[in-house]
Amino acid sequence: MIEFSPEVAETVITTASYIAAGAALIAGVGPGIGMGFAAGKATTAVRRQPQARGSIITTMLLGQVISGSTGIYSLVIAIFLIFGV
Amino acid sequence: MNPGPQIQFYLFGKEYLPITDTLLVGWLSVVIILILAKYLTLSLSIRPEGKQNVAEMIVELIYKQIEPMLPGEGWRFLPFIATIFIYVGFSNLIGLVPGLTSPTGDLNTTLGLALVVFVVVQYEGMREYGVWGYIKGFAEPVIFLLPINVIGELAKPISHSFRLFGNIVGGGIIITLIYQAAPALIPVPLHAWFDFFVGMIQALIFGMVAIAYISVAKS
Numbered sequence: 001m002i003e004f005s006p007e008v009a010e011t012v013i014t015t016a017s018y019i020a021a022g023a024a025l026i027a028g029v030g031p032g033i034g035m036g037f038a039a040g041k042a043t044t045a046v047r048r049q050p051q052a053r054g055s056i057i058t059t060m061l062l063g064q065v066i067s068g069s070t071g072i073y074s075l076v077i078a079i080f081l082i083f084g085v
Numbered sequence: 086m087n088p089g090p091q092i093q094f095y096l097f098g099k100e101y102l103p104i105t106d107t108l109l110v111g112w113l114s115v116v117i118i119l120i121l122a123k124y125l126t127l128s129l130s131i132r133p134e135g136k137q138n139v140a141e142m143i144v145e146l147i148y149k150q151i152e153p154m155l156p157g158e159g160w161r162f163l164p165f166i167a168t169i170f171i172y173v174g175f176s177n178l179i180g181l182v183p184g185l186t187s188p189t190g191d192l193n194t195t196l197g198l199a200l201v202v203f204v205v206v207q208y209e210g211m212r213e214y215g216v217w218g219y220i221k222g223f224a225e226p227v228i229f230l231l232p233i234n235v236i237g238e239l240a241k242p243i244s245h246s247f248r249l250f251g252n253i254v255g256g257g258i259i260i261t262l263i264y265q266a267a268p269a270l271i272p273v274p275l276h277a278w279f280d281f282f283v284g285m286i287q288a289l290i291f292g293m294v295a296i297a298y299i300s301v302a303k304s
Contacts, residue, residue, distance in 0.1 A: 065290050069244045072251035
C-alpha cells in the first residue's frame with residue numbers, strides 16, 4: 001500500500017471533481033432535445049388553432065419546465081462539485 | 086473561493102443566526118415592494134387612471150394565469166400566487182443593480198418559498214378530500230405504489246426550488262466569467278438575457294408550477 005502525501009491526495013480529488021463537473025453537464029443534452037421537441041409541437045398546434053395560442057403556450061411552458069428539471073439538477077451538481085469540494 | 090451568499094454579521098451575536106447579503110437584499114426588496122404597493126393604490130377610483138392602471142394590469146395578468154387552472158377560485162388564490170409572482174420577479178430584477186445579489190440566487194430563499202407552496206398544497210388537498218381521504222389518495226390505485234407516491238410528493242419542493250436556484254445561479258456564473266474576460270460592453274446583452282428575460286420567465290414559471298401543484302392536489 002502506497003502512502004500519498006495530503007497535498008497529492010487533495011490535488012487528485014480537486015482534479016477528479018472538476019472532470020466530474022464537466023461530465024455532469026452532458027445531462028444538458030436531453031432536456032435541450034426534449035424542450036425543443038415540445039416547442040416544435042406547440043408551433044404546429046398554434047398554426048392549426050391560432051385562437052388557442054394562450055393555453056398552448058401555457059401548457060408548453062409547464063411541460064418544458066418539468067422536462068428541463070434534469071438539466072437543472074446536473075447544473076446544481078456541477079456547481080456543488082466545483083465549489084463544494 | 087466561495088461565490089455563494091456571504092455572511093455579513095450575526096443576529097444578536099449568535100453563531101446560529103447568520104445574516105447573509107442575499108437575506109439583506111431580500112428584506113430590501115420586500116420593503117420596496119411594500120412601498121410600491123402602497124403608492125400604486127393610494128387613490129383608487131371607479132375610472133382608473135395613471136398609476137391605478139399599472140396596478141390593475143399586474144393583478145389582471147396574474148389572475149388570468151390562475152383562473153384557467155383553478156376554475157372559480159381565481160380570487161381566492163390571487164393573494165398567495167401574486168405574492169410569489171411579484172416577490173420572485175422583483176428578486177430576480179434587483180440583481181441588475183450593481184453591488185446587489187439576487188435573493189433567489191440563494192437556495193435558502195427558493196427552498197423557503199417552495200416549502201410554503203408545499204404546505205399550501207397539502208392543506209388544499211386535505212380541504213378538498215378530508216385528512217384521511219387525502220392520505221388514502223397516495224395508496225391508489227394499488228397499495229404498492231404508496232412509497233413511490235410519497236417520494237414523488239416529497240420531490241416536488243426540491244425540484245421546484247432547485248429549478249429557480251439553478252437558473253439564477255447558472256446565469257450569474259456565466260456573467261461573472263464574461264466580466265473577467267471582457268469587462269466592457271459585452272456583458273450588457275447578457276444582463277438583458279439572464280437577468281431580465283430569464284428572470285421574468287422563471288418568476289412566471291415558479292408561480293405557474295405552484296398553481297399546477299395546487300390544481301393537481303385538488304383534482
